[in-house]
Amino acid sequence: xxxxxxxxxxxxxxxxxRYLEDGRLIFAGTGIPMLxxxxxxxxxxxxxxxxxxxxxxxxxxxxxPLSVADSRTTYRAICCANMPEAMEMLQKGLVTYAFLGGxxxxxxxxxxxxxxxxxxWHPQTRLPGSGGANELGSLAWKTLxxxxxxxxRFVEKVDFITTPGYLTGPGARERACLPPGNGPHLVFTxxxxxxxxxxxxxxxxxxxxxxxxxEKVIAETGFELIIxxxxxxxxxxxxxxxxxxxxxxxxWRVVLSRGDNDQ
Amino acid sequence: MExxxxxxxxxxxxxxxxxxxxxxxxxxxxxxxxKRMDLRExxxxxxxxxxxxxxxxxxxVRLPIAFVHEVLRRQLTxxxxxxxxxxxxxxxxxxxRITELDIGYILGLEMLGIPQYTRIHVSxxxxxxxxxxxxxxxxxxxxxxxxxxxxxSFMQVRSLAGSDTFRHSAAKKVKCPFTGExxxxxxxxxxxxxxxxxxxxxxxxxxxxxxxxNEDLEKARSAKNLIITTEKIIDTxxxxxxxxxxxxxxxxxxxxxxxxxxAYPTNMPGLYYLDLxxxxxxxxxxxxxxxxNLKKYxxxxxxxxxxxxxxxxxCGGLKRIEELKKIELMEGRx
Numbered sequence: 001x002x003x004x005x006x007x008x009x010x011x012x013x014x015x016x017x018r019y020l021e022d023g024r025l026i027f028a029g030t031g032i033p034m035l036x037x038x039x040x041x042x043x044x045x046x047x048x049x050x051x052x053x054x055x056x057x058x059x060x061x062x063x064x065p066l067s068v069a070d071s072r073t074t075y076r077a078i079c080c081a082n083m084p085e086a087m088e089m090l091q092k093g094l095v096t097y098a099f100l101g102g103x104x105x106x107x108x109x110x111x112x113x114x115x116x117x118x119x120x121w122h123p124q125t126r127l128p129g130s131g132g133a134n135e136l137g138s139l140a141w142k143t144l145x146x147x148x149x150x151x152x153r154f155v156e157k158v159d160f161i162t163t164p165g166y167l168t169g170p171g172a173r174e175r176a177c178l179p180p181g182n183g184p185h186l187v188f189t190x191x192x193x194x195x196x197x198x199x200x201x202x203x204x205x206x207x208x209x210x211x212x213x214x215e216k217v218i219a220e221t222g223f224e225l226i227i228x229x230x231x232x233x234x235x236x237x238x239x240x241x242x243x244x245x246x247x248x249x250x251x252w253r254v255v256l257s258r259g260d261n262d263q
Numbered sequence: 264m265e266x267x268x269x270x271x272x273x274x275x276x277x278x279x280x281x282x283x284x285x286x287x288x289x290x291x292x293x294x295x296x297x298k299r300m301d302l303r304e305x306x307x308x309x310x311x312x313x314x315x316x317x318x319x320x321x322x323x324v325r326l327p328i329a330f331v332h333e334v335l336r337r338q339l340t341x342x343x344x345x346x347x348x349x350x351x352x353x354x355x356x357x358x359x360r361i362t363e364l365d366i367g368y369i370l371g372l373e374m375l376g377i378p379q380y381t382r383i384h385v386s387x388x389x390x391x392x393x394x395x396x397x398x399x400x401x402x403x404x405x406x407x408x409x410x411x412x413x414x415x416s417f418m419q420v421r422s423l424a425g426s427d428t429f430r431h432s433a434a435k436k437v438k439c440p441f442t443g444e445x446x447x448x449x450x451x452x453x454x455x456x457x458x459x460x461x462x463x464x465x466x467x468x469x470x471x472x473x474x475x476x477n478e479d480l481e482k483a484r485s486a487k488n489l490i491i492t493t494e495k496i497i498d499t500x501x502x503x504x505x506x507x508x509x510x511x512x513x514x515x516x517x518x519x520x521x522x523x524x525x526a527y528p529t530n531m532p533g534l535y536y537l538d539l540x541x542x543x544x545x546x547x548x549x550x551x552x553x554x555x556n557l558k559k560y561x562x563x564x565x566x567x568x569x570x571x572x573x574x575x576x577x578c579g580g581l582k583r584i585e586e587l588k589k590i591e592l593m594e595g596r597x
């Protein structure tokens with residue numbers, strides 16, 4: 001097989017960066033979400049206002065922060081705020097996008113980043129927990145999710161709902177007393193892009209990544225996927241995207257190098 | 264108020280608003296007292312084994328690592344608040360220094376990688392019941408500190424609902440007495456003690472912090488005892504020249520400890536960037552599932568050093584700090 005010119009993390013970051021509407025407020029988690037948002041700011045959406053949960057608001061793009069709290073999140077920022085204020089911005093409806101990762105996801109976009117195993121008190125593996133994810137997924141208008149795609153991650157039932165997606169389907173968020181009118185919006189993986197069907201709130205394959213077949217996506221997904229009637233084909237990462245990603249966004253390859261083994 | 268639903272998590276800190284009021288009244292007698300002392304005296308006077316503790320900073324910014332090392336050396340054990348903790352709480356978890364934990368975020372080193380040993384060790388301690396946890400989120404933890412900083416009993420929040428995070432928290436769902444809508448309440452979190460590392464403080468404990476504030480202002484205002492470790496002690500005249508910069512006023516503070524580079528190897532905005540090289544040494548050691556490499560790390564860097572200064576020397580001393588300062592001031596162009 002011909003060696004690809006990019007690794008899966010570079011691929012996901014480039015594709016996701018194309019889907020952010022400019023001029024919106026956005027929260028991004030550490031890792032691939034931050035890569036995608038930083039790349040979007042450099043090419044497609046220069047007026048995105050990035051808010052970090054520790055309080056950095058709209059820093060001038062410099063190097064990739066290594067944490068949601070390091071001084072790169074406040075470099076020439078418009079404001080050095082605090083955690084309550086950042087979270088209250090979400091709670092008051094100011095924030096359009098929240099961009100998250102996770103260890104497991106189900107067909108309703110419920111996310112697990114707390115523990116793997118069948119018994120909460122005897123975890124096979126304890127994971128970090130919610131962090132800010134529960135607030136981001138509960139309170140932003142549109143949740144974007146980015147993660148690797150395989151049957152261990154795309155599962156029938158997540159071991160723990162850390163962050164609510166559409167829970168059990170239409171109306172479930174509102175019944176649980178979450179604010180109305182928001183929820184998971186798009187999911188990005190190295191295989192495809194997914195949205196959520198309006199009627200059922202179930203995950204739907206919307207677009208295939210270069211060289212990926214729908215059969216491959218179905219084989220790597222542990223639940224029944226809806227397939228869009230108008231299935232799109234994503235374009236390869238462009239040289240401009242890859243150059244900005246490698247030279248400006250993450251020149252140390254702190255995050256990008258994690259995809260090198262999978263190339 | 265009728266309780267419609269509730270999480271099954273335990274409330275670890277039992278301090279009530281009235282108990283806190285009485286404590287603060289007594290504490291207010293210590294205004295205009297010179298509170299400078301060394302770290303050992305501060306810990307000895309203001310922190311007890313078994314206390315419910317919160318610590319300042321967040322992610323990799325302003326973590327009070329000099330204090331954490333001293334806790335490891337003295338083998339003190341705490342119950343703790345852990346919204347967005349990384350390197351600091353992982354050090355305490357590696358060494359079984361925590362028995363009860365309110366979790367926002369632990370066991371992750373964000374972009375640096377996964378501390379495999381620490382995760383396995385914590386999973387095993389949870390299974391054995393040696394470590395008790397209650398789930399929260401970074402926002403709900405910040406709001407719990409905020410409610411305590413306001414001197415009240417609880418706070419309404421709009422997150423947590425519908426999730427297993429709620430199920431394993433100690434939050435409650437009730438009917439709002441004003442609107443009749445269902446709302447989520449979280450309990451205020453009053454702490455026995457809090458330790459925060461700041462940029463500048465005067466001898467009385469009036470503090471200035473540069474950069475983002477995380478939930479440190481709320482933590483400072485909701486702990487019975489507060490130890491400030493500071494990069495530098497400044498004259499009160501400097502504080503009075505620009506009172507708007509004082510983010511923690513003296514009457515919350517019990518001890519002021521001058522520890523230059525006290526947040527190393529984490530980031531002190533404007534002074535030094537985080538030391539990625541050293542944090543990678545730790546992360547690589549924590550990735551060894553047997554724990555042997557971590558034992559060596561602790562021998563080399565904590566238990567084999569007599570104090571924090573010796574640790575700094577071992578990591579490259581002032582020369583390394585100068586390099587990290589350049590990285591920081593070149594706005595991160597590394």
